[in-house]
Amino acid sequence: MDRRRAGHRPRDDRPEALAAPRTDRHLRPFRPRHLAEQWRVQGLAMEAAVGPSRFRDSACNSRFSALFPRRSIFRHERVGRKKPALLRLWTYGAHRAALPAMTNDIVALIEYYEKEKGIDRDKVVAALEYAFISAYRKMVPGADAIETLRAEVNTKKGETRIFASLKVVPDEEYTDKFNQVPLKLASRRNAAAAAEDQMEFDVTPKDFGRIAVQTAKQTMMQRLRQAEKEMIYEEFKDRAGDIVSGTVRRFDRSDVLIDLGKFEGIMPSRERVQTEEYNIGDRIRAYVVAVENEGRGPEIILSRSHPNFVRRLFEAEVNEISDRTVEIRGIAREAGYRTKVAVWSTDDKVDPVGACVGLRGARVKNIVRELNNEKVDIIRWSDDPEEFVREALKPAVLRTIAVDADARVLHVTVDEEDLSKAIGRRGQNARLSSRLMGWDVQVRKDESKLEQFEKKIAGAAHSIAEQLGLDDDLADKLFRAGGMSVDLVADMDIDYISTNLEVSEERAQDILTRAKANAASA
Numbered sequence: 001m002d003r004r005r006a007g008h009r010p011r012d013d014r015p016e017a018l019a020a021p022r023t024d025r026h027l028r029p030f031r032p033r034h035l036a037e038q039w040r041v042q043g044l045a046m047e048a049a050v051g052p053s054r055f056r057d058s059a060c061n062s063r064f065s066a067l068f069p070r071r072s073i074f075r076h077e078r079v080g081r082k083k084p085a086l087l088r089l090w091t092y093g094a095h096r097a098a099l100p101a102m103t104n105d106i107v108a109l110i111e112y113y114e115k116e117k118g119i120d121r122d123k124v125v126a127a128l129e130y131a132f133i134s135a136y137r138k139m140v141p142g143a144d145a146i147e148t149l150r151a152e153v154n155t156k157k158g159e160t161r162i163f164a165s166l167k168v169v170p171d172e173e174y175t176d177k178f179n180q181v182p183l184k185l186a187s188r189r190n191a192a193a194a195a196e197d198q199m200e201f202d203v204t205p206k207d208f209g210r211i212a213v214q215t216a217k218q219t220m221m222q223r224l225r226q227a228e229k230e231m232i233y234e235e236f237k238d239r240a241g242d243i244v245s246g247t248v249r250r251f252d253r254s255d256v257l258i259d260l261g262k263f264e265g266i267m268p269s270r271e272r273v274q275t276e277e278y279n280i281g282d283r284i285r286a287y288v289v290a291v292e293n294e295g296r297g298p299e300i301i302l303s304r305s306h307p308n309f310v311r312r313l314f315e316a317e318v319n320e321i322s323d324r325t326v327e328i329r330g331i332a333r334e335a336g337y338r339t340k341v342a343v344w345s346t347d348d349k350v351d352p353v354g355a356c357v358g359l360r361g362a363r364v365k366n367i368v369r370e371l372n373n374e375k376v377d378i379i380r381w382s383d384d385p386e387e388f389v390r391e392a393l394k395p396a397v398l399r400t401i402a403v404d405a406d407a408r409v410l411h412v413t414v415d416e417e418d419l420s421k422a423i424g425r426r427g428q429n430a431r432l433s434s435r436l437m438g439w440d441v442q443v444r445k446d447e448s449k450l451e452q453f454e455k456k457i458a459g460a461a462h463s464i465a466e467q468l469g470l471d472d473d474l475a476d477k478l479f480r481a482g483g484m485s486v487d488l489v490a491d492m493d494i495d496y497i498s499t500n501l502e503v504s505e506e507r508a509q510d511i512l513t514r515a516k517a518n519a520a521s522a
Contacts, residue, residue: 128160132160164200237291243313248278328343342380458472
């Protein structure tokens with residue numbers, strides 16, 4: 001029988017022939033001597049999972065048959081006559097062709113994170129390499145015993161390979177099949193190999209990329225998310241205190257998630273303006289309160305209710321503030337309702353309030369528009385608390401100011417008609433003035449005029465009492481009932497006097513008679 005026609009090639013024992021990878025589809029019959037010279041490390045993990053007696057069948061029928069196809073020939077041999085049997089796995093080189101380990105979605109993922117998220121390509125590839133090593137250890141039984149694994153990713157060709165680094169040891173000291181290689185076999189691969197050297201062997205299983213892609217993708221996503229968080233922290237850690245623009249992306253309960261381009265910020269409910277409503281797709285500006293790197297990772301905390309949000313708006317709108325000619329000395333804010341800003345000029349020729357208001361109020365109008373029509377009071381700052389509180393409580397006119405410097409309390413009195421202006425709606429004006437100044441501002445009604453009026457009433461009532469022979473209490477009742485003079489009392493009737501003074505008709509008649517007599521004599 002012609003062996004060539006049966007699909008066999010003539011035997012070629014030359015070393016160069018044995019070392020060359022086989023590319024034909026027809027495999028020569030199994031010969032342990034030939035397989036030993038084509039030893040590969042890719043099957044080491046399988047050797048640990050399968051016993052010698054079940055080696056061939058298990059390699060084909062186990063759940064790892066996708067990694068090791070049936071035509072891959074695995075055998076074991078004894079090392080030495082008196083030593084225990086140590087398993088080795090062999091496979092033909094023809095079955096170890098370059099295996100694509102990246103699908104188009106993985107390549108697209110690399111491009112996405114590099115271009116859209118701004119993560120360095122080397123970091124993305126490093127995450128991918130780590131992911132495939134992790135997938136290899138999970139999928140191949142016994143792979144955890146290999147101490148050093150390395151993944152090599154070729155992003156241009158879309159290929160990846162897994163390499164194991166093994167230590168070259170003398171043949172008689174060979175005991176660890178997962179991390180060592182006998183010197184004899186190492187020398188056949190590299191004539192210059194010596195004991196204690198490290199040699200790398202390709203251990204990429206067949207179809208590894210197709211099977212491991214989901215596991216690798218999941219691990220890669222975790223690593224890339226971590227890299228993205230680190231990049232967020234590095235880029236934004238120095239931007240705390242700035243204003244950023246973004247688009248409302250979604251809501252998490254009462255928190256607002258804002259798209260900032262490559263990154264995402266969160267505006268917690270405590271940092272929202274309660275009078276504002278947001279819709280998905282709205283374009284908004286917010287103040288970066290902090291970049292926190294705790295718990296779930298870096299978070300960009302945004303705010304529209306923070307007082308410094310108003311400060312940054314003034315700095316962007318008023319040139320005199322940006323060049324430090326005008327300084328903002330204090331801000332007190334109740335977001336959505338009212339804000340008080342104290343300003344001061346380093347140049348006597350520059351009016352700080354006028355500079356902030358702008359021509360016809362143009363500058364402050366832009367700020368009010370950004371704050372959704374929140375009321376903004378611009379106040380001239382002063383180191384004199386009396387002068388400062390007069391500015392802070394405008395438009396109310398203060399009558400008296402009592403300063404308690406030790407307790408940092410200001411006792412302020414205003415006319416009754418100015419009391420509501422000084423206190424403000426729900427005490428807002430006085431409360432914000434206290435925050436702005438750092439003093440406790442107590443606003444009270446001026447009662448001096450009322451006291452003077454009461455004195456005049458008492459004097460007039462006493463005069464009537466003397467003329468009609470009444471006591472002061474009865475004369476006061478008569479005065480308040482309309483009897484502010486003797487002539488007016490003389491025009492009253494008996495029933496009216498009796499009812500209002502709570503006296504008998506006889507007593508009322510006597511008072512009326514005296515009043516008419518005094519009026520006639522006058």
